[in-house]
Amino acid sequence: MNVTIAQSTFERALSVASRAVPSRATLPTLTHVLLQAEPGRLKVAGTDLNLAIITWEEALVSEPGGITVPAKPLAEFIGALPDEPVHLRVHRETWTLQIVCGSYETAMKGLDPEEYPILPDIEGDGFALDPEDFRQAIDQVTFAAATDETRPILTGVLIRREEGQPGGATVLTMAAADGYRLSVKTLPALRAPEGAFSVIVPASTLEEVGRLLKGETDPVSMMALRGRNQVGFRLSRAAVLSQLIEGQFPDFQAIIPKRWETRVEISREALLKACKALSVFARETSNAVRLVITPGEGDQPGQVLLQSRSPEKGETRVAIDALVEGNRLEIAFNVRFLMDVLEAIEGDRVAFEMTTSQSPVKVLPVGDPSFVHVVMPMFL
Structure with missing residues (x-):
């Protein structure tokens, strides 16, 4: 194998493939990455037998071939090199990878690529x-x-x-x-x-x-x-x-609720900011946050009052205007669960559909029927 590849390109490829390489393995070859020179490109692969990540990068290939090399030291060494072309050459007699980059030169011991697990091609209709x-x-x-x-x-x-x-x-x-x-x-x-x-x-x-x-x-x-x-x-x-x-x-x-008694439509960003603030106080109480949901009266909008109490740090509360339909309700959630779904939703407004304080709650982005989330409340 005789290959020339840009240092930044090679570093990126090693970073990607190494995510599938275990830090320890019963088979020494599994702690290696596979380097395979193909026409016009270098293939870099890593696997732990359950997951494999393969990447291809453009390279000047003078001679095809391959080798497996310990992933961690190779990635660390390539990351420390200057941003210049990296020349890779395999000596098959000793299965050694010679690396030259500017004034840097090293020889790393590797293994015969035939010892590496077979990675099937992902070809065909899908x-x-x-x-x-x-x-x-x-x-x-x-x-x-x-x-x-x-x-x-x-x-x-x-x-x-x-x-x-x-x-x-x-x-x-x-x-x-x-x-x-x-x-x-x-x-x-x-x-x-x-x-x-x-x-x-x-x-x-x-x-x-x-x-x-x-x-x-x-x-x-x-x-x-x-x-x-x-x-x-x-x-x-x-x-x-x-x-x-x-x-x-x-x-x-069967888990997704089919009806609701209380429905809240609220600003996703405002609710997320409130949850992040209350999470500071909720850490000592199993991340519990109480929501008091009140429908509006007359010209007054509905309101969601969020409360969190910590015996050591004190109490905090935040009130947010919202469109509330149905019954008044007090309900508690794990604030981490609320933050997770609010961060996953990309729309401006989010809806909560609830029946009782102990029943599953449906969460969905307003105007996007492609996503639905269900979360169990905490006992008050």
Whole structure:
């Protein structure tokens, strides 16, 4: 292998691929990144066997070939180099990577690339998704997934195709829940293969895809590699492969409330600022914040009064004007849960639909039917 690549380009590629590399592994090769010189580009890949991230960068390739090199020291060394072309050459007799950049030169011990896990190509017909729509969907759903591994199915995000859409359009539904909250997002597909599609993807995988989507303009390809129980996402210069989570995802439609007794429409920004302020006092009381919701009378607008009390720090309250329909209600929430969904919503106004102080609450952006969130209140 004989390659010349820009230092900043190589550093970026290593940063991306290294996110899939474990710090420790029983197989030494898993702590390595794979460098593979192909015509006109350098492939850089990392994997922990559950997740693989592959990126391609333009490079001057004089001789194709490959090697695996310890990821952390390579990334640290390349990051410390000057912004000049980096020359990479592999000596196959000793599996050593020679690196030259200006007056810097080093030789790093590596391994035969044949020892690296096989990473299948993500080729063929799959779902084509708008990158900005998909990035937004990931942001609005993954935060609701569980981080506790005791119920692995809840650490994933369900992605399924919805049949029978008007005009034959293809719509995907994404859903995540952790037992206390639920996020559901629908998004259209630009292109779709034939047949049913339903997979459970680790939320952590989708978060990595979301990072790569920033600045992406080309459609994203998503496909299930059925024979390997994997899902793949192909971007313009990167790809992500992930093992799927096996099992039956909960019937989330049964969780979404179908009616309300009290409905609040309020400024998202004003409510988010209030929650951030009250969270300072709520930390010592399990992050509990009480909301007193009062309908308006005559010309007076409705009001949402937020209260938080700490035995050590004191008490704070914030009143926000709102459009309130239905009954007066006192209800409490984990303020962190409120902040999460308010930060995920991009609209100016948000609606809360409630029945009782102990029943699930529906949260949705006003004017955007593609997203719905359900959160359980705390006991008063």
